Amino acid sequence: MIMTLNKSILRLALATAFLLLIPLVAMQFTHEMTWSLFDFALAGTLLFGTGLTYELIARQASSRVYRLAIGLALAAALFLVWTNLAVGLIGSENNPANLLYGAVLAVGLMGALAVRFQARGMTNVLFAMALTQVLVPVVSLMVWKPQVTALGLLESVGLTTLFVGLWVGAALLFRRASTIDTAQR
Incomplete structure (x- = not known):
């Protein structure tokens, strides 16, 4: 088991290094990327940590559906953090309202620990994350009342819909995994 984990870590490190070569090479050809x-x-x-988290959780999973669900949830969390850091989901990346998206991740982490990563409980956790994702732009509009253009509002609604779809998709996969686990007992 330790040998397999070492191989997994080595593969993760190589994949992370390869992915980081993409912006490094791009920087040689354009001044747009700095x-x-x-x-x-x-x-x-972020990349290595997400991959390692997947390896550690998925290694304990008994079904492919569960591994797919955890992979989708982790990919969505990575995409949420990456997008928020790069350009921001509410206005620019410097808008303090974007910090509220940490609540989505907090709900996910605390919920996953509370249900001990069990598929049935993870279903509810991911649905709660989807609800939190919807509430963040609503709360930010109420608290900060930023000047939002029609295009900015459309972008926010579109991104919120995308993330809600990812969280709900992972929740449905966890639900399916829980029925597989129940059927195998």
């Missing part, structure tokens, strides 16, 4: 050393370190940490 990453600092900190950007590379943060991106590497």
Whole structure:
């Protein structure tokens, strides 16, 4: 088991390094992309950390559906953080309202720990994350009352819909995984 984990970590490190080569090469051809050393370190940490989390959780899973569900949930969380850091989901990345999206991730982490990553409980956790995702732009509009253009509102609704779809998709996969687990008992 330790040997397999070591191989998984090595594969993750190589995949992370390969993915980080993409912006590094792009920086050689365009001035539009300018990453600092900190950007590379943060991106590497996010990519490697997400992959390692998947490996550690999925290794305990008994079904492919569960592994797919956890993969989708982790990919959505990575995409949420990455998008929020890069451009922001509410206005620019500097808008303090974007910090509210941390609540979505907090609901997910606390919920997953509370249900001990059991498929049935994870279904409810992912539905709660979808609801939290919807509430963030609503709360931010009520608290900060930012000047929102029609295009900005459309972008926010579109991105919120995308993330809600990812969370709900993962929830439905967890629900399916729970029925598989129940049928195998």
